[in-house]
Amino acid sequence: MKRVKTLTLILLLLITGGCKSTFEGAVKAFDNLTGGTPHKSFEGTYLSQSTLDEYKSRDDDLSGTGQVISYSGLSIPADKLRQSHVVDAPVITAYLQRILDELIRHWDGTPVRTQVQIIDSQHFAPYADPYGMISVPLGMLNNVETEHEIAQLLSHELSHLLLRHHQRFNTMEANKANVNTVAEMFKFANIVKDTKVEKSDSVLPDFRYEPSRQGESNIEKAMRYNGIIASLSDNVWNTAWKRTQEDEADLLGMDLAVAAGYAPRAASFTLQRLRDFQGKQQGLLSQFLAQEKLALQQSLAEFNVAELNEQANSFLDRGAQALTGTMLNYFERTHMSTDDREENLRDYVRREYQHVERQRTKPLGLTELFQNASVRNTLIGYQRAFAAASALARNDVKEAERLAISAINDETRYHPGIREVLYNIRMAQGNQKRAWENINLVKDWQHASPNFLKTKVDMELTNRNYQEALAAIQLAESSFGNESLLIIQKAITLASLDRKTEALTTLRKCLSYAEVADTCKVLIDKYERVS
16 A cells, blocks of 8 residues: 555656655645645644744735735626625624634734634634635524534634635635526627627627627526526535635634633534535536536537527526435435544644643623524514525425515615615516615625626616616626626627727626636627627
8 A cells, every 4th residue: 555655656746747845745746636634733822833923924915914805906707706795784794704803913923914704604603715705604693502612613714814724715605606607608699699789870889788688688587597496406415615724724723712812612513514515515516517518508609599498498597406306305405414624623633732622611791792683573574585585496486586675674675685685586486676676775785796786787788777787887897806707798888878989898808707708709800890
């Protein structure tokens, strides 16, 4: 066995090159693949190891103090964007931020700016993005029993930031973006078909978006099914990380949590819950994504809108069904499983923290948090909204409507996450007017998901409210730090406002974004044929 392991490692090194950093990385990665673990490779606490010195000194965008994270001015790729709604819950956010601030106080390196935001998801595990934001799903709060568990989860995510890990964020968001991609291809084909380019008295031709009844119907169905999938997807996507990064974050997270006075045994409870989400939800839509995406792309390349519509309808129908089935399977489980991460971490605690190994996990501030009326209303409202989205995915529209209406209270009334569920229900009922009323009731669009912001822009374009559409597009660019998300709609909106030069410049810039370049090329070709 040792000979096989040595030969395989040599092969890895030949493939990846022979520099020192590559050699060390290959050894580390191979140890993980063959059962090795960093937990027993050092003495003392992980935080005190010299191998962490390179992470303790930094001079980058995260360096410094303060909590306000802004994406404005950044150029974040489309597949790295937050896909969920942000939940406006000031009491919960302040409570979690206090815990996070206490944890980071025990890091003996360069201060790092981090911030907590609550996201509309019944998933259990928080995740950190590369920009310092730790997104905490409402599902975590619905499943923890003590503040110690929350501290262990936040400490783990903080450790990914301190150790400059971004693998989990990339996996989480890229998986969810796949469904959005195919729905966008479907939508853009119809938009391009209904965009007229005609000669005008000025130097540049006229761009006019005149949605046909069939085009509107096609887009509505695509985005409705996409909305249903988006409402459920956070709860079931595969979030498995690289083993090495998980081990390192487990160790550093434990050191920071214990230093802040939290019980190490809480990690065992959180790992048991995390395990049920990591590795078991194996890319639910990946099988038919692989089969269908190529056909959809081929239809778009050939600009066969009829064929694209038929394929996308089938894709979205089966996607919603697959996602709903797996989501229901998860919630029918009666227990959570564990893995060897828990055993490794328990061994580490016995070695380094024997004096607090049996420290009790008291609720601490969590009891008071749950007694707060605004917190209770927020949690109950979103639980009912999620149940409504699940009922809608099962095509039980009547039950979905009942649950969605019961989700509205003084805390949630104007939240985009709640209003999107009601929008989807009204569209399923064939009542576009009432669906649009839910869009207009949203107060803070900067908290909306990319998918729902697109829905708002589409509504404004359909109603020829071009100034409102442009304002929503600009808000999206600022909120998400991304220009490609709505760049096609931006070009059409600018043209509709008779800002033709800006529209053409925007279309040409669009060619630099791979995810939308094909659609932009079709529009530019239309323009060049007329001019």
